[in-house]
Amino acid sequence: MRIQVNARNRGYDFEALPGEKVLYAGLRAGIDLPYECSTGTCGTCKAKLLSGRVRDGWSEAPGKRFVKPALGEFLMCQCVAEETLTLEVSKFVYPMETGACVPQRSTATVRQPRALTHDVTGFALEFDQPRDFDAGQFALLAPQGIAGYRAYSMCNFGRAVRALEFIAKRKPGGGFSEWLFGGKRDGERLETFGPLGKATFDPALGKNVLLIAGGSGIAGMMSILARAAQARYFERHRGWLFFGVRTMRDAFFLHELSAHAPNVDVTVALSDEDVPVNAKQEWPRLCFERGLVHDVAKRAMAGRYQEVRAYVAGPPPAVDAAIRMLLLEAKLTTDNIRYDKYS
Ligand SMILES: Cc1cc2nc3c(=O)[nH]c(=O)nc-3n(C[C@H](O)[C@H](O)[C@H](O)COP(=O)(O)OP(=O)(O)OC[C@H]3O[C@@H](n4cnc5c(N)ncnc54)[C@H](O)[C@@H]3O)c2cc1C
Numbered sequence: 001m002r003i004q005v006n007a008r009n010r011g012y013d014f015e016a017l018p019g020e021k022v023l024y025a026g027l028r029a030g031i032d033l034p035y036e037c038s039t040g041t042c043g044t045c046k047a048k049l050l051s052g053r054v055r056d057g058w059s060e061a062p063g064k065r066f067v068k069p070a071l072g073e074f075l076m077c078q079c080v081a082e083e084t085l086t087l088e089v090s091k092f093v094y095p096m097e098t099g100a101c102v103p104q105r106s107t108a109t110v111r112q113p114r115a116l117t118h119d120v121t122g123f124a125l126e127f128d129q130p131r132d133f134d135a136g137q138f139a140l141l142a143p144q145g146i147a148g149y150r151a152y153s154m155c156n157f158g159r160a161v162r163a164l165e166f167i168a169k170r171k172p173g174g175g176f177s178e179w180l181f182g183g184k185r186d187g188e189r190l191e192t193f194g195p196l197g198k199a200t201f202d203p204a205l206g207k208n209v210l211l212i213a214g215g216s217g218i219a220g221m222m223s224i225l226a227r228a229a230q231a232r233y234f235e236r237h238r239g240w241l242f243f244g245v246r247t248m249r250d251a252f253f254l255h256e257l258s259a260h261a262p263n264v265d266v267t268v269a270l271s272d273e274d275v276p277v278n279a280k281q282e283w284p285r286l287c288f289e290r291g292l293v294h295d296v297a298k299r300a301m302a303g304r305y306q307e308v309r310a311y312v313a314g315p316p317p318a319v320d321a322a323i324r325m326l327l328l329e330a331k332l333t334t335d336n337i338r339y340d341k342y343s
């Protein structure tokens with residue numbers, strides 16, 4: 001199906017496969033259409049229909065509160081073209097840069113799901129073909145029988161890799177959560193689309209790096225740390241990581257974080273309990289503080305924001321609080337705050 005997009009700066013046209021969402025078809029064609037969550041919650045992919053007809057794949061999508069259907073507005077990440085379309089996007093849209101990791105559809109096999117805590121599972125996806133992605137990106141996953149895609153951030157980093165590593169926090173009653181936690185999934189196939197996401201790190205950045213993760217938001221930070229370690233980035237620049245969890249029972253990746261800790265200051269922020277007396281003995285390379293992760297980061301980072309790029313990920317309230325702090329306290333500019341809301 002042919003789709004014409006009129007953006008503020010220029011027009012694009014591309015072809016969508018049968019049943020393919022408008023956003024994914026455009027991204028697959030190398031056109032950097034606007035999106036954030038890519039899964040129906042944020043409203044960033046809003047477009048206006050000038051001609052043609054779309055089918056809405058998820059009429060209750062939370063992101064629909066940002067669209068006015070009476071004006072022909074719809075979410076590109078949830079709608080499929082039923083005939084040739086002409087759309088208007090009220091943003092500047094550019095082609096992806098040369099060398100960008102252009103997202104594509106593929107299938108992958110689930111490997112080695114393993115419990116990291118009482119409600120977080122790690123797993124790998126093995127692809128038939130090698131895959132490229134940038135540190136900090138995510139992929140969309142769709143097991144059979146579950147409506148829609150779910151976004152999960154890669155924890156590892158590599159170029160031309162066959163295995164991508166993920167973590168998933170269990171959401172009681174959630175479609176993907178119940179699928180992953182509710183059965184033996186090793187060896188099962190699922191559909192994927194990616195890589196996606198703009199909260200990416202490249203060593204050419206040349207700035208100090210502040211990472212703030214709420215819970216499962218640590219996923220993309222692990223990828224950034226892996227990329228930075230490969231380039232020995234923190235021998236030339238400062239690095240700080242703040243990892244917020246409720247209690248020590250919810251903390252994971254502490255071995256991996258300890259391995260990064262000689263070069264990066266790692267602080268685990270416990271929101272719901274005092275720091276246990278043995279925490280420092282057990283993890284001598286890590287710091288532990290009581291408090292919400294953005295407050296802990298604010299206290300520790302005061303006066304250290306020169307030449308800093310911040311990355312934030314996790315549940316939306318934690319991300320919003322951290323962004324507020326980075327804008328108001330740290331006075332970082334918006335281009336130096338990259339984030340993913342795990343909505
Ligand atoms: C950029 C990004 C990165 C993320 N990375 C991680 C991560 O690394 N680890 C992690 O644990 N979580 C991550 N999340 C959250 C994750 O995508 C899921 O929302 C969460 O795991 C709950 O999924 P669920 O299927 O269990 O819950 P559900 O409540 O079933 O679904 C949650 C999400 O799935 C989509 N969805 C639900 N129903 C439909 C439908 N009928 N049609 C279409 N879409 C539907 C929506 O986006 C909804 O918000 C990320 C989210 C985003 C946006």
Ligand code: FES
Pocket residue numbers: 034035036037038039040041042043044045046063075076077078
């Ligand atoms: S990108 Fe479509 S709603 Fe978030």
